[in-house]
Amino acid sequence: MLQLNPVQTFRDDFTYRNSPSAIQRFPFPFPQDEYRYSVNIEPHNGGPAGSVYEHWFDIDEHYLSEIRERAIVLKQDPARCQVRPHMRLAAWDTLEMLMEHFSQDYPEHFTLIRQGNDWMWINRPLEIEQRFRFGDDDSLPLAPFEYITRQAQGDWAMLDQRDGDLFMDGGIITGPADWSLDFDLGMSFKEWHGPVPLAHELGVFDRALKYLCNIQVDRPARRLNWTISINPLMDQSPENYHAWGASRATITPDNVARKVHLRVELQGLHRLPRSHALLFPIRTYLISLQDLVSQPGWGKRLRRVLMTLPPELVDYKGLTRYIGTIIDWLEPWDRDD
Amino acid sequence: MSRIFYSKPSYSPVSPQPHSRHHLIIADASGAARAAKLQAACAGPNTVLLIAPADARLPEAELREPRELADRLSALIAQLPAGTSCYLFGRESFIWPAAIRLQDLGTARSQIHVERCGPMVRDVLCIHCKTRMHDVTDTLVCCDGCDLLLWNYDHFSRRHGAYMGFQVNAEQADDTPVAEALSS
Numbered sequence: 001m002l003q004l005n006p007v008q009t010f011r012d013d014f015t016y017r018n019s020p021s022a023i024q025r026f027p028f029p030f031p032q033d034e035y036r037y038s039v040n041i042e043p044h045n046g047g048p049a050g051s052v053y054e055h056w057f058d059i060d061e062h063y064l065s066e067i068r069e070r071a072i073v074l075k076q077d078p079a080r081c082q083v084r085p086h087m088r089l090a091a092w093d094t095l096e097m098l099m100e101h102f103s104q105d106y107p108e109h110f111t112l113i114r115q116g117n118d119w120m121w122i123n124r125p126l127e128i129e130q131r132f133r134f135g136d137d138d139s140l141p142l143a144p145f146e147y148i149t150r151q152a153q154g155d156w157a158m159l160d161q162r163d164g165d166l167f168m169d170g171g172i173i174t175g176p177a178d179w180s181l182d183f184d185l186g187m188s189f190k191e192w193h194g195p196v197p198l199a200h201e202l203g204v205f206d207r208a209l210k211y212l213c214n215i216q217v218d219r220p221a222r223r224l225n226w227t228i229s230i231n232p233l234m235d236q237s238p239e240n241y242h243a244w245g246a247s248r249a250t251i252t253p254d255n256v257a258r259k260v261h262l263r264v265e266l267q268g269l270h271r272l273p274r275s276h277a278l279l280f281p282i283r284t285y286l287i288s289l290q291d292l293v294s295q296p297g298w299g300k301r302l303r304r305v306l307m308t309l310p311p312e313l314v315d316y317k318g319l320t321r322y323i324g325t326i327i328d329w330l331e332p333w334d335r336d337d
Numbered sequence: 338m339s340r341i342f343y344s345k346p347s348y349s350p351v352s353p354q355p356h357s358r359h360h361l362i363i364a365d366a367s368g369a370a371r372a373a374k375l376q377a378a379c380a381g382p383n384t385v386l387l388i389a390p391a392d393a394r395l396p397e398a399e400l401r402e403p404r405e406l407a408d409r410l411s412a413l414i415a416q417l418p419a420g421t422s423c424y425l426f427g428r429e430s431f432i433w434p435a436a437i438r439l440q441d442l443g444t445a446r447s448q449i450h451v452e453r454c455g456p457m458v459r460d461v462l463c464i465h466c467k468t469r470m471h472d473v474t475d476t477l478v479c480c481d482g483c484d485l486l487l488w489n490y491d492h493f494s495r496r497h498g499a500y501m502g503f504q505v506n507a508e509q510a511d512d513t514p515v516a517e518a519l520s521s
Contacts, residue, residue: 163446180464182467183492186494186496191344191493193343194343194344194345194492195491195492200343205343238501240465242465242483242504242507246507321509
C-alpha cells in the first residue's frame with residue numbers, strides 16, 4: 001500500500017525530501033553517456049510494479065505536499081488554471097479518466113461509485129466525499145477540470161486537435177519548468193514550443209506532432225523531459241522568475257549537492273474519448289544531486305550528459321551560471337575503476 | 338538573438354483571394370492605406386471595417402471603436418456568406434487578436450490573411466504583473482506596473498497580441514545587456 005508523507009514544502013524552507021524508495025524509483029532520463037536530441041516518445045503500456053510507469057497516472061509519497069503547493073499557487077495566481085470555452089467536454093473527459101484510473105489503481109485511497117449519471121467520488125487522503133451528476137457543472141464546487149486536477153499530482157494540459165495541429169486550449173500549470181499557460185493559451189503546437197532551440201530545425205516537432213495526432217483512445221504514449229532546478233522549486237514559472245531567478249547565482253562547491261536538483265517530467269499523452277482532445281499530464285520528479293549519486297552509475301551518466309550538452313541548450317535550460325560547478329562536483333563519480 | 342522563434346509571425350504582402358464570394362477587410366489606423374489598396378484590387382463584393390477615425394481613402398468603411406470589434410465580428414461572420422475571405426491590416430497587437438476571434442467564430446485559418454503595417458513597435462506583456470506596454474521600440478522596456486526592467490522576448494502570443502516580457506536581470510542585478518532598437 002502506498003504510504004503518503006506528511007506535508008512538505010516546495011518553497012520558503014524547502015522541506016521536500018525523497019525517501020530511499022522514492023530515490024530508487026526516480027525516472028532517471030538518460031539512456032546513454034552523451035546528450036542526444038530525440039523525440040523519445042514511446043507507448044505508455046505500464047511498467048514494472050512499483051515503478052513510475054506502472055499506472056497511467058503515478059501517485060507517490062509526495063501527494064499531499066503537491067496538492068497543498070498547487071492550492072498555494074492558485075490562490076496567488078488564479079490564471080494558472082484556464083480552460084477555453086470549447087473544451088468543456090474535454091474537461092469532463094478528464095474528470096472521468098482521472099477518477100476511473102485513480103480508483104482502479106489506488107483503491108485504498110480513492111473510490112468511484114456510479115449509478116447512471118449520479119456519481120460519488122471519495123478521496124480519503126483529502127477527506128473528500130462528493131456526490132455529483134456527471135456532465136452537470138453546477139453539481140460540483142468547482143469547474144470539472146479544476147475540481148479533479150486539484151486532487152492530482154503534476155500539471156495537466158488539454159490539447160485540442162483540429163486542422164492537423166494541436167492547440168494549448170486548457171490546463172492547470174502550477175509547477176512548470178519555465179513556461180506560462182496564461183501566455184501560451186490558445187497557441188498551436190509549434191507556437192508554444194517557439195522558445196525551444198535546435199529541435200525545430202532538426203524536424204523534431206514535425207515528427208512529434210504527427211505521432212501525437214495519431215494517438216488512439218486507450219493507447220497512451222509517454223516521454224521524459226528534464227532540466228535542472230535550484231532547490232526543490234516546483235513553481236519554476238516565468239510569472240515568478242523575478243523571485244526565484246537569483247537562486248541560480250547562489251551555487252557553490254559547498255552547496256551544490258544539496259541545492260541542485262535534477263528535474264524530470266514524465267509526460268503522458270492520452271486521447272480523450274468524447275472530445276477527441278489529448279490530455280497531457282506533466283508529472284514532475286525532483287532529486288538532489290546528493291541523492292542522485294547514491295544510485296550506481298547515475299552521477300557519471302549525468303556528468304557526461306552535461307559535458308556534451310549543446311551551448312544553446314545550456315542557455316535555454318538556464319544552466320549557464322552553475323553547470324561548471326555541477327560537472328566539477330560530479331568528477332569523483334566519473335573515474336574508471 | 339539570431340535564432341528563429343516559431344511563435345513569432347512572419348509576413349508576406351496580402352493580395353485579394355480569387356473566387357471569394359465576399360471580402361471582409363479589417364484595419365486599424367496604421368493599416369488603412371493597405372486596406373484601401375486591397376479594396377481597390379478586389380473584384381467582388383466587400384465590407385470594410387475600420388477600427389479608427391474616418392479615413393478619406395476608405396469612404397465607405399464602417400467605423401468602430403476597438404471595444405466594439407469582437408461583437409461586430411461575430412455579427413458580421415453570421416451574416417456574410419461561407420467562403421468569405423478575411424484580410425487584416427495593422428499593428429500586430431490589433432491583427433492577431435482579431436484573427437483569433439475570427440477563428441473562434443468558425444473561420445478557417447486558410448481564409449484569414451494578415452499583414453503587419455505601421456512602425457516597428459510591439460506590445461509587451463509583463464509576465465510578472467501582467468501590465469501591458471504599448472508601442473515598445475527596444476529590446477528592453479521598463480514595466481509600467483512593477484518597475485522591473487524587462488527583456489522583450491521573441492515569444493509572441495496571438496491571443497494577447499503581445500510579446501512576453503520578463504525581468505532581464507533577475508539572476509544577477511548588474512548583469513544587464515544594452516538596449517537595442519527592434520529590427521523585426
